[in-house]
Amino acid sequence: MAWNEPGNKGKDPWGNKNGNDKGPPDLDEVFRNISKRFGGRKGSGSGPGVSSFGLVIVLGIALVVWGLSGFYTVKEAERGVALRFGEYIGEVDPGLQWKATFIDDVYPVNVSTVRSIPASGSMLTADENVVLVELDVQYRVVDAYRFLFSAVDANASLREATDSALRYVVGHNKMDDILTTGRDQIRRDTWEEVERIIEPYKLGINIVDVNFLPARPPEEVKDAFDDAISAQEDEQRFIREAEAYARAIEPKARGQVQRMEQQANAYKQREVLESKGKVAKFNLLLPEYKAAPGVTRERLYLDAMQEVLSGTSKVLVDAKSSGNMMYLPLDKLMQKSQSNTKPRTMSSNSSMSSSNEIVGQNSLPLDSRPSRSDRTRQGRN
Template sequence: MAWNQPGNNGQDRDPWGSSNNNGGNSGGNNKGGRDQGPPDLDDIFRKLSKKLSSLGGGKGSNSNNSGGTGSAGPNFSGRIIGIAAVAAVVIWAASGFYTIKEAERGVVTRFGKFSHLVQPGLNWKPTFIDEVRPVNVESVRELAASGVMLTSDENVVRVEMNVQYRVTDPAAYLFSVTDANDSLRQATDSALRGVIGKYTMDKILTEGRTIVRSDTQRVLEETIRPYKMGITLLDVNFQAARPPEEVKAAFDDAIAARENEQQYIREAEAYANEVQPRANGQAQRLLEDARAYEARTVLEAQGEVARFAKLLPEYKSAPEITRERLYIETMEKVLSHTRKVLVNDKGNNNLMVLPLDQMLRGQTGKAATEGSKDTSLIRLNPTPSTSNTADAGTSSTSAGSIMDQRRANTQRSDNTRVGRE
């Protein structure tokens, strides 16, 4: 905007209130028109001094009527006061600028009463009227709580817990309660003691840590919700739970014994899981063997009964022949598993046995060194006889020949019986 604007019927409109009709105060430098120069600062401060002096009782007008020497003092003092006033206004305006960080929000109070919130960046406030308190709303704050507490089984345990939270409402955080951090500390201690008092010491020290943590967080949130403290709980960490130092050694022994108990229980369960299936398998195998033996025995008995049932009519028709056949078949089964040779002396009724099994093992050399006597011959049912060894040798036959002879005699008897029929 131009300092002088033409108009008003050829009179310039000066923003400082000067005109062409002013006297020597302007000094001819503040003339109207387009060729008017920049304003004189001395003239500005002089006018400001006059106004301030007029407010003081009109002394400035009296001094103007006096001589030039008397008017210099008041003008100078008024100029100093004006400069001081302008400087004060500038300093006051400059002191109102402030900056809010990115992670903060500014809470503005006007004459002590909450006014509004300001966002991050450069802001201005009227000094001595507004007051700004920055609050960090992004950082995670921590609160530690610890103490000696009583459990439900009347034991004493030392517990330590850490609470993490964040400010979400700066105004409520500052003005809802006197001190939000102290209030949260007291609420945490109260909630932790209430939860610890519901559980036994063994559960708190061992498997109940997760339950204590979740219950403490739930109770703490319910406690601070009515107060509207402007904070939000992020996490509750159950850091440590231990007995007092005076009885710590005894509790350590108890915990070690409990761990050994659990270890032995797991080992016993593993052994039972290993042995039980094996025992079940052995029992099942014994049952299956018993069933198989039962079936085999029954079937064998039934087979024997069927065989005897078929043999009975033959025995009734020819008892002697059937008896002889049974004897031959039985002796064949018995003698088929031995290597001994039976020698029958018909004249002396002596039955000698040749131990061929020992002879096959290479023991015949030892028997030859014991003498020329035929000690290898074992006499069964000995009777006095005058026959010599040569006769016995010529009349001896093997068990196989005896059985063949008996079988032939039986066959002839069967043929004779068939012919008779």
């Protein structure tokens, strides 16, 4: 129920006992009533003192309200930039703080969050091709005052610097490098170029990372560039396969080389030792030959014939003194000779008997062969 409704008689706090609506109360009258309560006992001559006292109370209340309104809180991830009548007076740390209202101003700035600014567009490369490039720059505020007041808008300034640096770097690289192998180098070059551009402006920021997103050619030639990229990837794959094959073959080749060297050294040593053995045998045989030349010569002849005829099958037949027809199973003799072939180090008698098959009634055995003088005489006849 309102104070001035008809049913609310005598309850109007503004003194409207009749309940008539006469508009808002007069402020002077309100202050006068308050003054009467606190200082009305002094009489009619104390009017100015009462008014001053009321004014002091009002000012005190206003001062309390002004003091309480100056409390504020700076978050843990923020730093406050304090200004007094527009002049920078310092940086405010996190926590509960107080400022003079209408005198000091504090602007909180988040210095812990990593912020990002994207940059993209169609750009011309060094080989006069158009490529679509996207870039994302991540940064953190390190100086809150410079971030707010060194430029009109630090974010806009960084965005323009990033776009300029990206176009400069892309314009000095070929399209194949941008799309394939040179992406990391372009990212580092763009990072350095952005820092070089923003350094004179002192924006109070620190670039944390630069992400160079996958670039792509225009849609009209995208299929052709996809084929080119696939060819380059195949080239790299073939190179890696060839390197793996080379690493697998090289140890085998080195092993074969070492084995061949060892075989050659072994052959060399064997030949040297055999030559030395022959020389030693000749040195031992020479005194015997000087003592009995005929016997030694006959022995040498037999050894030589044994060495020559030991690997073949021979049949000696006296056809002049025999008129009988003989059957010679040459195939059986050859098989028997091959199966009974023995090393060359066998004695002269055993080797000669095994390598010579005597067939026929009038055949001459090898051990009954006529002497050299008889052979000479027969040859003359």
